[in-house]
Amino acid sequence: MRQSTITRRTVLKNAALGSAAVLSAPYVRGAYAAGKLSLGCWDHWVPGANTALTKLCNEWGEKNKVEVHIDYITSQGEKDKLTAAAEAQAGTGHDIMSHRDWNIQVHQRVLEPLDDVLAQLIKQYGPISPVAEYLAKIKGTWRGVPTAVGSQVKPCCSRFDLYKEHAGIDLRDMFPADEAKYDKAKTDQWTWDLYLSSAEKLFKAGYPVGLPMGQASDAVDWVGALFNAYGVVMVDEKDNIRINSNETRQALEYLKKLMAVNPPEVYAWDDAGNNRWLISGKGAGIMNPPSAWAVAKRDNPKVAENCWTHPMPRGPKGRFVGQLPQFYGVWSFSPNKPAAKDLLLHLSQKESMRQLVAASFGYDLPSFKSMYDFDTWKTVEPPLGTVYSYPPRGDEQTSMAGAPSRSDVGAQIYNQAINTVMVAKFTQGGEKLDDVIKWAEKELEGTLRA
């Protein structure tokens, strides 16, 4: 009988050789790298921004002999989320998919680990946004690569002319278009208390600020940032419900005063409501990415010329701004994972990010602080420097409503808008503070369900 020539030694030797080959070869030259790669990407609202992404993908495709196909999927009516949910359930679809906000957490079971890609990017560009890490690093494993495309923070976008005239605040002096010129004594004055007193003056002058209080993300994000600034924790990392606190009471009492000087329709605003408010010329300020300013530039240039994007007010626990990053995930059922990872690495390079940010006129925001030095934010106008402080500057920290709870709990808190419903119950519905907190406790208890 013929003996097998496979011995333990040869198996180990071949395995070592194979591993070395896999590690040393670039992704696309691996055994499964040939062929096609399909992407389902978020359809950018800025004209021309999709073209920049397509160009970057095609350049990579030509260089690596991979045919790249991109489907741009709108987020109107959550079509992108529906597509992702359908592909995850069916186990087939694109290789790479865009995921907004909590979708990495939602689809974590069918997303390929991307630790190797993120390790390389962090090595290249330094620390990543804690919000991006919170949303995409699930149980110690990165399941998504943060992208600049569609990623945003929601700082103040204010009419500096109205603030100066009616509230006596010079926002451009307080937050000049150069971080090195920030004067701590001045920036420290920009607190939620000052925000309220100036909002009251602007309301009296007939130019109220417009802060949405519906259940859409703009509302959830700015209330989340305010809650953080007051130290409100809804559910902590260990599943303790902590909404019944003095911090919550303090924040809600503050919000009662602030909502009284907002237009009453804010309770019905969707994510475009505040934009329209600013563009119409009726409003003195909103909390939004520069999209409102960009549309005003086209539709109402006089308003755009007087807009200034600047950091959020500071609260007792710090200065926070709501961040909403987007990610690319590789489905675990993708037949071309090595190529997908290599493309994501290419798209995440600083030069690629620079092109994407420029194409979106500064709307897109990378998750690496080391990339906040792009010229786009300095050169966009009118007025020059208007969006310089769009990326978090000075002592501003990014925050996510729903954090620091487990991300699957946070997703429920965020998407069911428990924070803004609480505020609306108290400020619009006239419910008692204790009843509102009791309601929130019960809702939060429901989010902890396994």
Added chain:
Amino acid sequence: MVDIVQQRWAPPVAGEAARAPERRSGLARALRRRSAIAFLMCLPLITIIACLVVYPAFYAVFLSMLNKSQTRFIGLGNFSFLLSRDVFWMVLWQSAVFALSAVFFKALIGLITAHLVNNLPSKGQRKWRGMLLVPWVIPLALSTLGWWWMFDPTHSAFNWILKGFGFEEIAWLSDPYWARFSVILVNVWYGAPFFLIMYLAALKSVPEQLYEAAAIDGANAWQRFVHITLPTIRNIIAITVLFSLIVTFANFDIVQIMTAGGPRNMTHVFATYAFLLGIRSGDIPLGASVSLFMLPILAFSAVFILRGVRKRGREIG
């Protein structure tokens, strides 16, 4: 030898040959039967329904019995969880108010309009019929957007008119009660033409002699309506109401476009709440459970209404 083999094999071959035309004629006979032809013609539709309705329905039942991460079977756990939530009870109540009030007004407006159109001279009737059907013909998402612009929280066209006449502005979508009114109004606007066309068809089928006889007996218009029209078209009314109830209970577009369930969750209906939990929050099993809650309510209504229809059918028969 060859002859023997042929002899051995001959009888079965002959028998086979005899049975073949028999089988063919059996198949031909089956195909000639009207029920077989009807079945074959319905087969594509049955296949589509099986793939797009029956399979997803059973899959939804399966999903509703899984845990949030779809890794464990939890039986009726999702349903019992929902029953313990205040928001779910509010959604249940709102769905009932939305569906029942919308169907009631659609039926009422449809009936009145059908009568008006039926009494128009036949020359101009077609134009009116066409015009009144417009809301039902326009894609719902598109017409709802139009309504949303008119109710827009900040730049409402209705408020502009109200203001022009010196009235106070109305918080159409930001006040929860006005928001409920608005979504019901749009549903009624969209759905009333369906009732109109069904009732109009039913009115056309009422024998004219009955009205003539009643007129000779001195019956007035109301008496003619109550004693002739209503009993004659009662089955159509019941079936139309049932159909509309099912569609209205499951409505998604109007609420999602106009309010997305807000303010304060006070306009959510089953479909929008299921979407919020299942797609937006990523808890597909819980979303499936919410949507399945409609099933017993609608099944009960269907049984109740169809039993009445069958009973009246037997009485007429």
